[in-house]
Amino acid sequence: DADVTQTPRNRITKTGKRIMLECSQTKGHDRMYWYRQDPGLGLRLIYYSFDVKDINKGEISDGYSVSRQAQAKFSLSLESAIPNQTALYFCATSDETDTQYFGPGTRLTVL
């Protein structure tokens, strides 16, 4: 089984809809991250969490929110989706060496 899983893998939605992307990990890491990836751009950090009670904004948090339900679960929400949030979204965890381990990604399309 994969160490970092994401659901759904693909999602098509309409402008204004609320969307939740979920991430689960079995690596036992405290640190978790949400990134988005757009063609021609590097991965950009949306939010990160160092433990259940510690959540921090990343470079591009506007329009997004997160919830850390447990050490193993970290969810990303788009409260009112807009077309420029169409992207590939990745969840990651990191160990004590700061090496990050990524999930398979969620491809989100906002029409």
Added chain:
Amino acid sequence: EDQVTQSPEALRLQEGESSSLNCSYTVSGLRGLFWYRQDPGKGPEFLFTLYSAGEEKEKERLKATLTKKESFLHITAPKPEDSATYLCAVQAVSNYQLIWGAGTKLIIKP
């Protein structure tokens, strides 16, 4: 401003033709430089971490090197299965967040 630039954007090689990918960085104190491989439709996969100038790491046909301003990923006698996008990221001493380059898409033709 901390920054990472990867070049070239894309590289096409024949099978067996060795080459290098470049990752130039500007950071206020380097904590670590990371190389990842990303296959289409998948998440990035960790390859190497380098911490100080002069350090080298190898894995199969890949060797990563580090200077004070850049890192190279050398690919020796590549095979078609080495085709992927290679990503570089740096971590500053002052900030645990990784700063990512846009990647180099490597295509190895048989």
